[in-house]
């Protein structure tokens with residue numbers, strides 16, 4: 195891969211990474227991480243990371259959202275991949291911005307849809323922790339600590355806002371109607 | 377720009393767009409739209425689009441989040457760019473997935489931080505509408521209708537969840553502490 199250069203494309207207002215060979219413009223956009231605080235009877239599911247960064251530290255089941263899925267589907271997929279758990283989403287618990295990394299994290303509150311969990315390929319170990327047992331010094335990321343704290347604050351309370359997609363277009367896949375003449 | 381081909385990179389598990397000339401992998405990630413339902417005394421700010429898609433239709437001040445900003449900063453920037461308005465955010469009103477477009481929309485509820493607004497370069501016109509005046513047939517996107525409907529449902533109610541960044545790292549810019557030995 196050639197060295198990309200920073201240049202302002204025609205019609206744009208800021209520098210973008212551009213391939214000097216082929217002119218490809220690598221627009222760098224913030225990425226979306228989807229994850230969940232999954233609990234059962236007051237105990238919270240954490241995964242011990244098998245990969246860098248923060249290998250060996252504990253975190254929530256979470257990862258990068260893929261094209262073609264909804265935030266809900268992404269959160270369920272990540273819970274399955276990392277903790278082999280089928281989750282039932284209750285609502286959005288937190289929306290965090292990690293400006294340093296160009297990341298937005300959408301974190302759900304969830305329960306178990308089916309019993310059972312196990313370490314997926316990116317986890318060394320998956321365990322349920324009571325609130326008093328959480329290994330705070332070994333939590334991988336500040337945002338995981340924030341989400342756990344928020345989970346505790348909201349325990350037993352409804353997640354009133356935000357709304358997510360309405361039932362008539364739960365995946366945001368309906369085409370736009372043809373524009374009417376204005 | 378050469379024609380990109382779809383191929384599964386080493387170590388990945390799905391097809392990505394790849395440049396056959398230089399090997400650049402164009403990971404397509406979902407993009408984040410940030411926007412706001414901005415109101416004053418029960419009237420809602422809408423922008424009539426000067427650009428495609430949906431030129432001439434009305435929408436919320438919203439647009440693609442940029443690298444290095446938080447969702448809050450992006451929503452304020454877009455309100456300024458499209459409606460020349462300084463807004464005060466109240467909280468996250470909605471998180472929508474437009475799977476068809478690979479898009480996640482984070483929509484805030486906001487008020488005016490300063491009086492005054494005007495059409496920015498991407499708007500033909502900016503106006504305040506009472507709830508009964510909203511031109512529903514001329515709203516540009518379903519998600520703008522969803523957000524307006526949600527705004528009405530939540531009128532006068534607190535936006536309890538989700539949390540956003542805690543004050544001690546409001547922009548998500550603090551570096552991670554050095555890993556302690558485990």
Ligand SMILES: [Zn+2]
Nearest residue numbers: 213215216398
């Ligand atoms: Zn190239």
Ligand SMILES: [Zn+2]
Nearest residue numbers: 216395397398
């Ligand atoms: Zn190329």
